[in-house]
Amino acid sequence: GFWFNRGGETSTSMNIAPDGSVTIITGTADVAGSRISIAMMAAEELGIDVDKVRITMADTNSLGFNRVTAGSRTTYSVGMTVVDNARQCIDQFVKRAAEIWDVPEDAVVYENGECRPAGANVGNFEPLTIADITKQTTMSHGAVTASASMNVTGAGPGFGLHIVDAKVDEETGRTDITRYTVVEDAGKAIHPLQVEGQYQGGAVQGIGWALNEEYVYGEDGRLQNASFLDYRMPVTSDVPMIDTVIVEVPNPRHPFGLRGVGEVPVVPTMAAIGNAIGNAIGVRPQSLPMSPPKLLEIIDNRNS
Known part of the structure; x- marks a missing residue:
């Protein structure tokens, strides 16, 4: 059997709390367990435990336009935008860690939920977790947030x-x-x-x-x-x-x-x-x- 899946317009946002927990807002409803699948993709991209990720679903008032919750598109499309959210947040973690250590951004790497020096010659800095970064920089730089709106393509056939x-x-x-x-x-x-x-x-x-x-x-x-x-x-x-x-x-x-x-x-x-x-x-x-x-x-x- 063949079914041509859909993508379509999708919007999500991601907010990082000072304790390092992650809240994701989507405009689609939870169908067939998409909530946990979305949380797992976000956790994997951020390198953190899935228990630290919370999902608020079907909140269309807080986001841009979202296509219907149908067409075998929810986990596929929302997954795309959530990965984009996570990558935006990682860029902010790296930038803030570089400011804390007073080093260039390219001297910082992000892996497994932490910012680390890119090499021994950068300095003897202890790794900074997401919580470490947000606690130290929220007052000066505000919360770490990200949003994404895209017309997702490439769903491919099933x-x-x-x-x-x-x-x-x-x-x-x-x-x-x-x-x-x-x-x-x-x-x-x-x-x-x-x-x-x-x-x-x-x-x-x-x-x-x-x-x-x-x-x-x-x-x-x-x-x-x-x-x-x-x-x-x-x-x-x-x-x-x-x-x-x-x-x-x-x-x-x-x-x-x-x-x-x-x-x-x-x-x-x-x-x-x-x-x-x-x-x-x-x-x-x-x-x-x-x-x-x-x-x-x-x-x-x-x-x-």
Whole structure:
């Protein structure tokens, strides 16, 4: 299956407190664990523990324009701007450390959350942590802050492969999925458990689309299943444990190599289940949903 992911307009800001903690403000909502993934990328870029990073999400009043929270774009796009925020802050740390030590900026290096002398000939200075720098310079230079607004491009396509085993009760037309495996390229799985959940959630959505979900209209043109009581969505008993295989081919357009993964898993589901049903009953269904009444009709036509 193929899905062309999106980037789009994205704005974020980063604020460093005197205790060295980091607050990031984004204009997108937290979907599927994007909060922790964004915090992890910021912590990695700054060289600090992720516990020191706090995320305030969906605060559009405090930022420039943000595109929708959709299109498998959130972690990808916000990650780009947050990395830019972090690099701006690092530049400020280096500048302030150079002033504290009274050395040129190119005599200071930043690594693992600290500013250090670039070499032994610079001077015998103890490393300065983020907290050390902000405590000493906030009164004279103000807080360390950064903001970024960009039209993020280079999201790149997403690809996935689904493998399904199913059995069909030829008396009732019911399909039971006995095994399901999702294989998908995440680029780089920032938080593998969250990526796995995205794969599984997308597959379940596709299972509903494939087997049961449809609008039913009466002869008077009125929708007959307008509530969740009547609209047949997948429940726990409809879904097996979904196995996942995370393939990582880094996206060269992103600092951490990631790709959007949220919507790709929906794409192959219907075709994969259709193939499994075709293997089970000898005839591949050609329309959705592949519900019991449709399968019974296919089986009757096959037998006749």
